[in-house]
Amino acid sequence: MLVVFVVLALLPQYNHGYTVTLLTDILRYAILTLAWMIFSGPTNYMSLATAAFYGIGFYIAAIANGPVPFAVAIIIAGLVSFVVALLVGALTLRLRGVYFCIFTFALTLLIQNVVLEVERVVTHTRGRFVEAETTEVAYYAMFIVAIFTIAMAVLIRRSRYGLALQSIGEHEEAAAHSGINVVRTKVLVFAASAMPMAMAGAIIATQRTYIDPGIAFSLQSSFLPVLMALFGGMSNLVGPIIGAAVFTYIGELLLTEFPDLYMLIFGVVLILAILFMPNGIVGLAQTVWTKIRGSRRSAAEGGRRAPA
Amino acid sequence: MHLLEGEGVTRHFGGLAAVSDVDFYVDQGEILGLIGPNGAGKTTLFNLISAALKPKPGKITFNGRDITPLPAYQICRLGIARTFQTVKIFPHVPVVRNVMVGALFGTGRRTSSAEARKKAEEALEFVDMLTLKNTVAGDLTLAQQKRLEVARALASDPKLLLLDELMAGLTKPEVTEALGDIAELRSRGITIIMIEHVMQAIMAASDRIIVLDYGKKIAEGTPAEVAANPKVIEVYLGEECDA
Amino acid sequence: MAAVRDIIITGLLLGGIFALVSVGLSLQYGVGRVLNVAHGEFIMIGAFVTFWLFSSINLNPIVSIVITAPLIFVIGWLLHATLFRRLMHNAPNLDVFEGQSMLAAFGLLYVAQNIARIIWGSQTYQVNYMNTTVTGAQIPLNRLVALAVVIVVGVAFYLFLARTRMGKAIRSSAQDPTTAGLMGVDINSVLAICFGLGLAMAGIAGSLISFVYPIQTSMGLQYTVIAMIVVVLGGLGSITGAMIGGVILGIVSQLVTHFQPTWTMIAYYVVFVVLLLARPKGIMGK
Numbered sequence: 142m143l144v145v146f147v148v149l150a151l152l153p154q155y156n157h158g159y160t161v162t163l164l165t166d167i168l169r170y171a172i173l174t175l176a177w178m179i180f181s182g183p184t185n186y187m188s189l190a191t192a193a194f195y196g197i198g199f200y201i202a203a204i205a206n207g208p209v210p211f212a213v214a215i216i217i218a219g220l221v222s223f224v225v226a227l228l229v230g231a232l233t234l235r236l237r238g239v240y241f242c243i244f245t246f247a248l249t250l251l252i253q254n255v256v257l258e259v260e261r262v263v264t265h266t267r268g269r270f271v272e273a274e275t276t277e278v279a280y281y282a283m284f285i286v287a288i289f290t291i292a293m294a295v296l297i298r299r300s301r302y303g304l305a306l307q308s309i310g311e312h313e314e315a316a317a318h319s320g321i322n323v324v325r326t327k328v329l330v331f332a333a334s335a336m337p338m339a340m341a342g343a344i345i346a347t348q349r350t351y352i353d354p355g356i357a358f359s360l361q362s363s364f365l366p367v368l369m370a371l372f373g374g375m376s377n378l379v380g381p382i383i384g385a386a387v388f389t390y391i392g393e394l395l396l397t398e399f400p401d402l403y404m405l406i407f408g409v410v411l412i413l414a415i416l417f418m419p420n421g422i423v424g425l426a427q428t429v430w431t432k433i434r435g436s437r438r439s440a441a442e443g444g445r446r447a448p449a
Numbered sequence: 450m451h452l453l454e455g456e457g458v459t460r461h462f463g464g465l466a467a468v469s470d471v472d473f474y475v476d477q478g479e480i481l482g483l484i485g486p487n488g489a490g491k492t493t494l495f496n497l498i499s500a501a502l503k504p505k506p507g508k509i510t511f512n513g514r515d516i517t518p519l520p521a522y523q524i525c526r527l528g529i530a531r532t533f534q535t536v537k538i539f540p541h542v543p544v545v546r547n548v549m550v551g552a553l554f555g556t557g558r559r560t561s562s563a564e565a566r567k568k569a570e571e572a573l574e575f576v577d578m579l580t581l582k583n584t585v586a587g588d589l590t591l592a593q594q595k596r597l598e599v600a601r602a603l604a605s606d607p608k609l610l611l612l613d614e615l616m617a618g619l620t621k622p623e624v625t626e627a628l629g630d631i632a633e634l635r636s637r638g639i640t641i642i643m644i645e646h647v648m649q650a651i652m653a654a655s656d657r658i659i660v661l662d663y664g665k666k667i668a669e670g671t672p673a674e675v676a677a678n679p680k681v682i683e684v685y686l687g688e689e690c691d692a
Numbered sequence: 693m694a695a696v697r698d699i700i701i702t703g704l705l706l707g708g709i710f711a712l713v714s715v716g717l718s719l720q721y722g723v724g725r726v727l728n729v730a731h732g733e734f735i736m737i738g739a740f741v742t743f744w745l746f747s748s749i750n751l752n753p754i755v756s757i758v759i760t761a762p763l764i765f766v767i768g769w770l771l772h773a774t775l776f777r778r779l780m781h782n783a784p785n786l787d788v789f790e791g792q793s794m795l796a797a798f799g800l801l802y803v804a805q806n807i808a809r810i811i812w813g814s815q816t817y818q819v820n821y822m823n824t825t826v827t828g829a830q831i832p833l834n835r836l837v838a839l840a841v842v843i844v845v846g847v848a849f850y851l852f853l854a855r856t857r858m859g860k861a862i863r864s865s866a867q868d869p870t871t872a873g874l875m876g877v878d879i880n881s882v883l884a885i886c887f888g889l890g891l892a893m894a895g896i897a898g899s900l901i902s903f904v905y906p907i908q909t910s911m912g913l914q915y916t917v918i919a920m921i922v923v924v925l926g927g928l929g930s931i932t933g934a935m936i937g938g939v940i941l942g943i944v945s946q947l948v949t950h951f952q953p954t955w956t957m958i959a960y961y962v963v964f965v966v967l968l969l970a971r972p973k974g975i976m977g978k
Contacts (some may be wrong), residue, residue, distance in 0.1 A: 187791055232969060239727060239790060239928065243920050244968060246729075250917055251961040258954055301553050301562070308539050308550050315537035318499055320525040320555030320605055360913075364798045371795065401810070408802025415796045416778060 149284060161280045163393055165348070168283040170369060170385035172290045172341045175378065177366040179294050179334040182375050183306040184327065186237075189363040190229070190245035193252045194222045194335040196357035198342020200256065200269075203352055206343070207272035215282060215343045222339030223332045230328035237313075246363070253358035260354070268353030271346045282344045290337040294378055297330065306330060372414055450513050452477045452640055453529070453609055458497055458507035467493040468504075469664040475609070480635060481642045482655030482672070486684060489661040491644045492534050495611050498642075499531045500524045511609070526557035530602035531611035534644070536594040538601075540587030544578065545569050547586050548600045555605025565604075572600040576630070592619060603634075610634065612643040616650050624650050652676065660684070699946045705835050705904070707942020708842030709897050713915055714922035714934040715849065716893030722866045722929025723886040725786060726776055726793040731919055732912030733804035734764055734891045738898020739907045740812055746819045746902075753821050753903045754841060760895045768891030771800070772884040780883075801912070808909040819903040838900040845896055846935065853931065862886055866929050914957070921964040 152164065173191055181188050201218035209217070233244050260266055274282075297303055305326045308316040317323045346352055365388065373384025391410065395403045451474035460468045468490040475481045483491050496502045498509060500521040509517050511527060519527070530551070539547050548569035553560055560568070573579045576596040581589065586597060595615060602610055612631075616624050624647060631641060631654050645651035651658070652672040660668040660681050668678045675681055713735060720728045738760045745751040745759065776793055783789035822834040853859040865882050897915075901907065922941050926933025941960065948959040 185787060187794075232965075236968065238787075239721070240924060240968070242727070242794075243924055244965075247917060247921060247961060247964060250913075251958065251965075254957045254961070258958060261954065304542075304546060304550060305554065307542060311539035311541060312537050314501065315533070315539065316550065317521040318501070318525055318531055318537075319550045319601055320522050320553075320557070321550065322520075322522045322554075324520075364795065367791070368795055368798075371792070402806075404802050405806035405810070408799040408806065411799030411802070412775065412796050415792050415799070416775065 146288075152280075158276070161276050162348075163390070165276065165280045165283050165344075166393070167386045167389045168280075168287045169341045169345055170365060170389045171382045172283070172287050172337050173362060174366040174369040174373070174381040174385045175290050175294050176334045176337040178370050178375060178378075178381055179297055180306075180327075180331045181367075182370070183303070184310040184330075186234070186310075186327070187242045187367065188245045188331070189242060189360075189367075190226075190248050190335075191338055191366050192358050192360055192362035193245075193249040194226060194338035195342040195362045196249075196252065196256075196354070196359075197222050197225060198339035198344075199271075199346040199349075199352050199357035201339065202343040202346035203269040203271045206274075206347060211274055211278065211282065211347070215286070215340050218339040218343035219336035222335045226332040226335035227328060230331040231324075234324060234327045234331065246360075249358055249360060249363055253354045256358070257354045268351055268356075270351055271349060273350055274344075274347040276348070279344050279348050283341065286337055286340045286344065289340075291378065293333065293337065297333070298378075302326060302330060368411060368414070372418065451475065452479075453498070453509070453511050453642075455498070455504075455509045456507065458494070458504045458509065460493055460497055460502055460504055460507075466664045468497060468661075470507075471661070471664075471666045473659055473666070475640055475642055477608075477640055478635065478638065479640055479656050480631065480654055481640075482651040482658040483642060483644045483661065484646075484648075484651060484658060484675075485661035485667075488663075490664040491661055492613060493664075494661070495531060495613055495642075495644065498524075499529060499611060522554070525555045525605055528557070528606065528608035529611065530555065530605045530607035530609075532595065532598040532602055532613055532615060534613040534617075536591065536598055538586045538589075538594050538597055540585070542586055543582065544584050544586050544589070544597060545573065545582040547597055548572050548604045551601040551604035557606075568604050569600070572603040575603060575633075576600045592623070599630075607639060609640045609642070612641060612645075614644055614646060616645055616647045619647075628654055695950065699950055700943070701839070702835060703943035703946035704939065705839040705842065705942070706945055707939035708839055708846065709900060709904075709938075710918055710922055710942050710945075711935045711938025712842060712845060712893045712897045714919045714926065714938045715931055716890035716897075717916075717919040718923045718926070718929060718931055718934040719862070719886045719890035719893070721923065722931075723862060724772065724776065724883045725780075725790055726772075726797060726887065727790060728797045728800075728887075728890070729794060729916055730797045730801035730804060730912070731890070731894055732914065732916035733801055733808075734768070734894040734912075735898040735901065735915045736808060736907070736909060736912040737804060738764060738895035739902040739911070740808060740817075740898075740909070741895075742899040742902040743817050743819050743907065746821070753819050753899055754837065757841070757896055757899045760899050761892045764895030765888040765892040768888035769884045771891075772887035773880075776887065777880060777884070805909060805912060812909055814909060816906045816908050817902075818906045821903040832904075834903050838904050841896075841900060845893075849893075858882070858885065866931075918960060921960055925964065925967050 149164070152161065173195065177188065177191050180186065198218040201221055202214055205214040205217050229248060233241060236244055257267075260269075297306070305316065305321045308319070308321060309323055309327065313323060342357070346357070349356065369384035369388050370381045371384075372388060373380035373382065375381070392407065395406050399406060454474040456472055458468055458471045458473070459466065471490075471494065473494075483494065485491055493502065497504050497507070500516075500519060504517060507517070508515060511529065516524060516527065539550070545566065549565045551572075552565035552568040553562070570579060570582065573582055576599050578593060578596055578600065581593065586594065589597060599612070599615070616627050619627060628650060631643070634641060643651065643654070655672055657670065658672055658675045659666055660675060660678070662684045667680045667684065668675050670678070713731070717728060717731045720726045720731070741760050741763065742753050742756045745756045746753055775796055779792050779796060780789050783792060822832070822837060853863060861882050862885070865879065865886070918941065922937040923934055925941070926935070926937035941963065944959060944963055945956050948956050
């Protein structure tokens with residue numbers, strides 16, 4: 142684990158351009174996926190608001206980066222996103238199951254439309270320019286936010302909040318009657334998990350130069366983390382990171398090889414992945430592993446006694 | 450002053466009165482039995498006390514404090530713990546962590562994780578399930594899941610325990626054992642309100658019994674008084690005729 | 693006064709279209725538990741097939757419903773019989789299935805939208821059909837015709853649900869899938885038919901939209917969102933709720949459009965948020 146950190150930390154010294162950009166991208170999706178999983182994993186509240194918070198990061202970067210240092214802009218993005226998520230959470234977290242899911246889905250589009258309208262009325266433009274940062278700076282910023290996200294995920298998991306969240310996911314009513322302040326727990330963790338999303342958005346925005354609401358609040362950013370988490374498996378924190386890495390890499394390959402068909406192929410891959418690997422690669426690996434072990438064991442035991 | 454007291458507690462579902470203008474109280478150290486035919490409003494009354502539902506209208510006080518507006522988690526932290534008629538556990542979580550939820554969040558005090566684990570193990574010991582502490586709760590039998598709920602409730606240091614059909618489906622020896630446990634809880638100073646269909650059990654265990662029918666309180670008194678009450682006899686005989 | 697009348701008539705039309713789309717989504721979720729985020733893409737397909745038939749063989753767009761509806765029904769039936777049925781059988785519980793089927797539908801959204809984009813590009817089209825105003829009103833004739841079609845389809849669907857054996861099976865499946873199974877109905881075929889019917893509704897709406905509003909290959913998502921809002925407003929799985937919700941949203945939409953067209957989408961969400969918070973189980977919910 143430590144080796145991976147060191148390698149990732151030193152990488153830009155030896156390798157430039159494409160690899161660094163790709164790694165930044167992988168880290169971005171790892172952050173979004175982990176952050177999504179902090180809340181939605183244990184509680185089973187499927188949030189599709191990731192793109193909303195991620196997009197807020199874009200706009201904070203567009204407004205604040207330049208007037209204030211990059212690091213401050215990133216922190217502001219996290220804080221603004223925290224506050225917005227706090228408000229949204231307080232309003233909506235009494236909705237359950239698919240209602241919550243639909244609401245968060247609509248929320249992303251609502252914020253997109255509001256921003257579009259505000260820009261039209263106030264600035265009379267569709268998009269904005271963002272003060273650019275170098276790929277190396279973006280990479281290191283993303284790396285630090287990734288560590289922040291992992292730390293947050295681990296700390297919440299291990300703390301009393303982790304057990305509280307899991308209890309809420311398994312039986313919300315029983316959790317409340319056992320003394321858990323269900324609303325506060327959900328809202329706080331939801332808001333905390335929105336911070337890294339916006340921070341990642343603020344960093345990526347500096348690599349885009351031009352942004353508009355369609356780019357910033359693209360629904361892909363809501364669905365991809367869910368997909369990557371499912372694909373990587375949700376039982377631990379490493380799975381989603383692997384899921385993010387694999388999917389981002391495949392996405393990059395497709396994008397460079399078949400730029401016109403990229404989205405189409407992406408859709409097909411998504412459907413096939415869910416159809417044939419519903420438990421993710423970790424799940425798949427486990428199934429294969431048990432099969433191998435099972436056949437070995439039965440081969441070894443076959444000579445001694447009949448299978449039970 | 451009574452430990453828990455309800456005045457004019459009422460709750461309608463649609464046009465139907467599930468609980469209608471019920472006055473009740475329970476004193477410190479008492480065991481109060483709650484009986485009545487199916488659909489009489491017993492579980493609804495538990496839901497009203499534990500704030501799963503709000504009485505409309507009605508007022509409930511605990512230790513002299515009006516707890517009607519409080520949310521469920523605060524009721525639990527004040528010292529009213531409950532079990533459920535249909536078990537509500539955390540099925541994918543190990544038994545000991547199920548119980549730790551009560552100890553960590555339900556006591557109203559800041560509890561360290563180590564302290565919570567110790568408390569959880571004590572509570573599991575009480576319900577004779579310490580050996581199962583690392584089992585995933587969903588793998589337990591139904592009877593064990595009910596006892597797990599009791600342990601989780603106990604871990605939150607309740608002053609008042611609401612037991613909803615704890616003995617349903619238990620064998621005779623198990624009922625006897627459960628009665629012993631209830632007596633033991635009382636000797637620890639825990640007040641109990643229990644809903645039960647096993648008549649011998651509730652008659653033996655309770656100091657006082659309240660009978661509900663169609664959401665109304667139709668009788669109240671010692672087990673002997675209630676058993677002799679003509680209204681109660683009519684309700685129960687009537688039910689038997691239906692069945 | 694004329695403005696009020698126009699708002700009401702156009703609002704009813706739009707509401708009728710929303711109702712069709714939403715009833716379709718409600719069938720898919722209420723019965724099949726598939727939150728089909730690709731629902732709007734089939735409106736787009738309906739609209740573009742109609743456009744294509746109109747521009748190539750000059751087929752009357754209303755007549756083309758006879759082609760689009762069955763075509764999209766078959767697509768939906770096949771999708772359910774292959775993709776969603778398999779997901780349902782493999783999923784350990786309903787929650788997992790809901791999550792997975794929604795992601796699969798998201799994949800479908802990409803597939804449908806991008807195939808359409810490859811064929812038709814990203815331009816805006818419109819079928820120029822009966823685009824004359826009726827004497828004394830500002831309403832184009834085609835809107836009145838579309839409204840009539842919506843009403844006919846709505847009534848036909850209502851009769852189908854109320855009178856036929858399959859309709860009864862669908863209604864009982866919506867309430868409780870196990871009972872439907874006990875009634876001797878093949879639940880798999882009910883689910884596939886519901887999914888197909890749901891999409892066919894979207895297809896019909898698409899055919900109508902193609903000659904009333906401009907169409908683009910990216911138009912689907914906005915209708916999906918509207919349908920979701922309507923379905924939540926009406927209560928998930930409630931067909932009547934979806935119809936009422938659709939009409940309400942249509943009229944709200946026209947009111948807002950009359951004063952400030954760019955606020956329409958925002959108005960939808962405001963209605964949605966307010967109603968959802970006031971009545972979390974929908975206007976028909978208990």
